[in-house]
Amino acid sequence: MSVYHAGSRAIQDQAGVRDRADHVGRSLGQDIKPVAAAFLEQQPLLIVGAADPETGRVWASALTGAPGFVRVTGPRRISVSTTTGPHPNDGPIGVGTIALDPRTRRRMRLNGRLRPTATGFTVEADQVFSNCPRHIQRWESYETVDRTPGIPRHLTELGDEEADFIRSADTFFLATVHGAGADASHRGGNPGFVEVTSPRELTWPDYPGNAMFLSLGNLRTDPRAGLLFLDWDTGTTLQLTGEARTEFARDGARTVRFTFTEALWTPAAVPLRWSAPEYSPANPDAAR
Structure with missing residues (x-):
């Protein structure tokens, strides 16, 4: 049985990469191998993407420990183990997770069914796989700092501060959903690769990657999406939820256009401070 649903297949066919996608798809499994287990247990950061069971809005969030x-x-x-997440009485939900180690430019994704527990939650895996380091920036080291998160501020439009925050970003995380669950993925580029085209709209180029098109395939069948921007120095986060669509140019280039309905700005949300980044050599030049 294919690991891809109809949305991903349609994008693969449009991009002419079905054979490559089939080859890459063989790396997807359900079992967590020892090397993957060791990687996960070394990480201080986990990105989680899911749809809110009450509102249906999709969010990407950062969990640390x-x-x-x-x-x-x-x-x-x-x-x-976390104090943030669903209540233990809530039922299971589809969730996508990604663990990223900027020191080694490695990432691992695990998608499945989340079940709340008294001390956090568990995820029973449907898909476990790693991606290549393409477009991941390298941060040599990090430190844990004593921070008190600021009061989250809800937004319906981006102001100058938030727009500049996005324009200066070299990394963000994208949460998408499909009928069987959710997915969380990484997007990277030189600062300026994400453009703020209006107070409620962003665009970014979809750079060539692993040819699976899990995120764009999800968006083809369900436009709901969540974005997470993280300041790797101050720990400030900007989360946005809304809808996204992919635009195809005649030369095959792809641009994703995202319109948000709600955003959440939280100063000092993440108690980690990373060293200055070394940008990936795979990043195309971006306007600054």
Whole structure:
């Protein structure tokens, strides 16, 4: 059975990469191998994407903890210790996760069914896979700092501060959904690769990647999406939820256009401070 649904297949065919996608798709499995377990348990940061069961809006969020706060507790299960997340009485939801180690430019994605627990949640894996380091910036080191998160500020439009924050970003995370669950992915480029085209709209180029088109395939069948921008120095986060669509140029280039309905700005949300980045050599030049 194919690991891809109809949305991803349609984008693969449009891009002419179905054979390559089939080859890459063989790396997707359900079991968490020992090397993947060791990687997960070393990380202080986990990105989680899902649809809010009450509103249906899709959000991407950053969870942090001392290495080991994400543990592999079964052949296909991770357990996350956190005070942030669904209430233990809530039912299971489809979720996408991504663990990213900027020091080594490695990333690992695990998608499945989240079930709340008394100490956080578990995820039973449907898909486990790693991606190449393309467009991941390298941060040599990080430190944990004592920060008190600021009061989250809800936005319906971007002001100058938020727009400049996005324009200066070299990384963000994208959450998308489909009928069977959710997915969280990484997007990277030189500062300026994300454009603010209006107080409620962003665009970014879809750079060539692994040819799976999981995110764009999801958007083809369900336009709901969530974005997370993170300041790797101050820990400030900007989360946006809305809808996205992919535009195709005659030369095959792809641009994603995102319109948001709600945003959440939280100063000092993440208690991690990373060193200055070394931009990926795969990044195309971007307007600054």
